[in-house]
Amino acid sequence: MRGNISWRAVLTLFLLVVAGGVGSAYADAVIYEGFSYGGNISGNDGGIGFAGSWTSTRNNPQAVVPALTWGTLPVDGNTAQGNAWSGLTRPIGSTLADAGLMSDGATLWFSVIMDLTGQNTTNADINVALTTDKFVSNVFGDRENLAADDAEGIGVTHSGARIQGVYWQDDGGALDGVAERVENNSSTVINGKGDNLWLALIVGKIEWGADDTADETLTLYAPDEDLTAETPTMEAWTIPALDQSQFDLLAVQFKDSSKIDEVRFGATYDDVIGVTGPDIVVGDADGDGDVDAADYIMVKTHFGGAPAAGTEGTGGDFNENGTVDWDDLQTLLTGYNPTEGANPIPEPATLVIMLAAGLPALLKRRRRS
Numbered sequence: 495m496r497g498n499i500s501w502r503a504v505l506t507l508f509l510l511v512v513a514g515g516v517g518s519a520y521a522d523a524v525i526y527e528g529f530s531y532g533g534n535i536s537g538n539d540g541g542i543g544f545a546g547s548w549t550s551t552r553n554n555p556q557a558v559v560p561a562l563t564w565g566t567l568p569v570d571g572n573t574a575q576g577n578a579w580s581g582l583t584r585p586i587g588s589t590l591a592d593a594g595l596m597s598d599g600a601t602l603w604f605s606v607i608m609d610l611t612g613q614n615t616t617n618a619d620i621n622v623a624l625t626t627d628k629f630v631s632n633v634f635g636d637r638e639n640l641a642a643d644d645a646e647g648i649g650v651t652h653s654g655a656r657i658q659g660v661y662w663q664d665d666g667g668a669l670d671g672v673a674e675r676v677e678n679n680s681s682t683v684i685n686g687k688g689d690n691l692w693l694a695l696i697v698g699k700i701e702w703g704a705d706d707t708a709d710e711t712l713t714l715y716a717p718d719e720d721l722t723a724e725t726p727t728m729e730a731w732t733i734p735a736l737d738q739s740q741f742d743l744l745a746v747q748f749k750d751s752s753k754i755d756e757v758r759f760g761a762t763y764d765d766v767i768g769v770t771g772p773d774i775v776v777g778d779a780d781g782d783g784d785v786d787a788a789d790y791i792m793v794k795t796h797f798g799g800a801p802a803a804g805t806e807g808t809g810g811d812f813n814e815n816g817t818v819d820w821d822d823l824q825t826l827l828t829g830y831n832p833t834e835g836a837n838p839i840p841e842p843a844t845l846v847i848m849l850a851a852g853l854p855a856l857l858k859r860r861r862r863s
Contacts, residue, residue, distance in 0.1 A: 522760060522761075522762075522764070522765040523542070523543070523758040523759060523760040523765050523766055523768070524542075524543050524589060524590060524593045524595065524759050524760050524761070524765070525541070525542065525543035525544065525586060525589060525590065525744075525757070525758065525759040525760075526541050526542045526543060526757070526758050526759075527540070527541035527544075527584075527744075527756075527757040527758075528540070528541060528561065528569065528570035528571035528572075528755070528756060529557045529561075529571045529572045529573055529574045529755060530557075530570060530571030530572060531557035531571070531572060532557055532559075532572065533556060533557060534550070534554045534555075534556060534557075535548045535550070535554075535555050535556065535557050535574055535582060536548050536549055536550035536554055536555075536582065537549075538557075540571070541757075543586065543589045543590075543759070544584055544585065544586055544587075544589070544744075545585040545586055545587025545588075545589065545742075546584065546585040546587075547584065548582050548583070548584045549582065549583050549584070550580070550581070550582055551580075551581040551582060551583055551628045551629065551631045551745075552579060552580050552581045552631040553577045553578055553579060553580035553581075554577055554580065555574055555575060555576050555577055555580045555581070555582050555746070555748055556574075556575050556577055557571075557572045557573065557574060557575075558572055558573050558575045558753075559572050559573070560572065560573070561573055561755055561756075562607040562609055562693060562753060562754075562755035562756065563607075564607055564693070564694075564695040564717075564719060564756075565695075565717075565718065565719025565720055565721060566719070566720060566721055567607075567695060567721060567756065567767060567768055568768035569755070569756055571755075572755075573609075573753050573754070573755045574746065574753060574754050574755060575748075575751055575752070575753045576620075576748020576749065576750060576751055576752050576753070577748070577751070578749070578750065579634065579637055579748070579749050580747075580748045581628065581629045581631060581745070581746060581747045581748065582745070582746045583628045583743050583744065583745045583746075584743070584744045585742060585743055585744075586624075586741075586742055586743065586744055587742055588742070590602065590624075590741075590759060591739070593761065594761075595759070595760075595761060596702070596738050596739060596741065597702065598702055598703060598704055598705050598706065598708070599702060599703070599704050600702050601699065601700065601701050601702070601761070602699075602700045602702070602759065602760075602761075603697065603698065603699055603700070603758075603759070603760050603761065603762060603763055603765060603766045604624070604649075604650075604697070604698045604700070604757075604758060604759045604760075604766060605695060605696065605697045605698070605756065605757070605758045605766040605767060606622050606650065606695075606696055606754050606755070606756065606757050606758075607693060607694070607695050607696075607754060607755045607756045608620050608622075608650070608652065608657070608684065608693060608694060608696060608752070608753075608754055609684075609692060609693035609752065609753040609754070609755070610652075610655055610684050610685065610686075610692055610693065610752050610753075611686070611692040611693060611753075612692070612751075613750050613751060613752055614750065615654055615655035615684075615685045616654060617749060617750055618655075618749055618750040618751075618752045619637075619638065619651075619652075619747065619748065619749030619750070619752065620651065620652060620746075620747070620748060620749075620752045620754060621638055621649065621650075621651045621660070621675070621745075621746065621747040622649045622650050622651070622744075622745075622746055622754060622757070623640070623647035623648065623649040623660075623662065623744070623745045623746075623747075624647060624648055624649055624741050624743075624744060624759075625640060625645065625646065625647030625648075625649070625662065625741060625743050625744075625745045626640075626642075626644075626645050626646055626647065626740045626741060626742065626743060627640045627641050627642045627645035627647075627673070627743065627745070628640070628641050628743070628745050629641060629745055629746075629747040630672055636672050637747060637749070638651070638675045638747065639662065639672035639673060639674050639675055640662045640672060640673040640675075640745075641672060642672070642673060643664045643672065643673060644664065644673070645662060645664075645672075645673040646661075646662060646663050646673060646736045646737060646740070646741070647661065647662040647673070647741070647745065648660070648661045648662070648700060648710070648712060648733070648736060648738075648741075649661075649698070650696050650698055650714065651675070651677060652684070653677060653679075654685075655683050655684050655685035655690075656679055656680065656682070656683045657680045657682040657683070657684065657694060657696055657714065657716070657727065657728070658677040658678055658679055658680060658728070659677065659678045659680065659698070659712045659713075659714050659728050659731050660675055660676065660677045660678070661675075661676055661710075661712070661733045661734075661736065662674065662675055662676070663676070663734060663736065676733070678712075678728060678731045679728070680714050680716070680726075680727040680728035681716075681727050681728070682694055682696070682714075682716040682727045693753075694716050695716065695717055695721075695756075695767075696714060696715070696716060696727075697714070697715040697716075697717060697723060697763065697766060697767065698712060698713070698714050698715075699711075699712070699713040699714075699715070699763070700712055701713075701730075702738055703735055706735065706737070707735050708735055709732045709733060709734060709735055710732075710733050710734075710735065710736055710738075711730050711731065711732055711733070712728075712730070712731050712733060713726050713728060713729065713730045713731070714726060714727050714728035715727055715763075717767065721767045723763075744757070756768075775829065776812075776825060776828055776829030777789060777812070777825050777826040777827070777828060777829020778807050778808075778829065779792040779793055779802070779805070779807050779808055779809060779810040779812070779826065780792055780802075780805050780807045780809075781805055781807025781808070782807070785826065785829040789807075789810075789826060790826060792805070792809065792810045793810040793818055793822060793823060793826050795810075796809065796810045796811075796818040797810075797818050797819075797823070798817070798818065798819070799817065799818060800816065800817065800818070801816075801817075801818055810822055810826075812825040812826075813825070
């Protein structure tokens with residue numbers, strides 16, 4: 495579809511990028527929620543990749559300050575906190591399916607920070623599920639189960655503060671109106687005792703079976719604060735076949751004042767920890783291992799056109815779409831971290847003036863596309 499791009503729109507977009515208005519916390523995540531709200535979460539529709547707003551299923555969980563943090567994980571917004579026994583759902587529609595992440599044989603990654611700070615970990619509870627239905631909201635003993643016999647789901651939970659992989663599926667018994675929770679222990683405990691912390695960043699890897707009848711596999715990782723995770727905290731766990739094509743809902747269930755934050759779904763581990771791969775220096779256009787004025791000059795010189803040739807780096811085309819454009823400028827600014835004695839990149843106001851020369855080329859190129 496062709497469309498006209500006004501100079502005002504282009505400059506507005508650029509200023510938003512310079513000011514941080516185009517969020518980078520979610521990196522390449524397909525779905526991201528940082529809970530940039532205040533008070534009741536129900537009715538809010540921030541984040542990316544969702545198909546509707548949050549709905550409270552019981553007792554209105556709250557968005558509270560500050561955001562949960564974990565090492566160098568990029569974060570945004572506030573934190574979701576339970577309100578006694580409480581729950582939320584939010585539709586994701588076909589977002590993950592459209593990205594090819596729900597197909598048989600595909601791999602889906604997710605991540606979430608879970609926090610039990612100050613809680614009685616015997617009573618406190620958190621369930622986070624990619625699912626077809628909400629959690630039970632009217633029978634206390636079933637609060638960790640899904641609210642329909644034919645419901646299914648997969649995700650992460652804990653028992654007595656021990657993080658667990660979990661799936662939900664009817665156990666085949668009497669019709670009791672729920673899909674039961676089945677857990678598998680990890681080695682991560684968040685109870686604040688001894689060397690244990692009160693919170694953890696949990697990363698999950700779901701490998702969907704090759705066909706409708708094949709088993710699925712769930713693996714959990716608990717990255718260090720530098721976001722590395724060389725070994726799983728829960729080894730690959732084989733679970734019965736699920737019909738993931740029906741999963742169109744993110745459901746959360748709390749007990750007491752437990753918290754979650756920074757929910758991501760994506761295609762790779764890097765996508766769901768908000769960074770690029772460990773061997774890539776973000777914004778390093780010339781491939782010399784740092785991000786400085788030389789990288790800025792390369793981006794400026796080739797802005798609106800093809801990337802620089804004959805360089806060890808990307809030549810300014812960080813997303814490899816053939817053009818040095820606004821997304822590449824965002825990457826440059828995100829990665830710029832000057833060291834003592836380094837040549838500075840110009841201030842934002844100066845950038846606008848200097849890059850103006852590249853705008854006609856970019857606009858001309860877009861009109862032809």
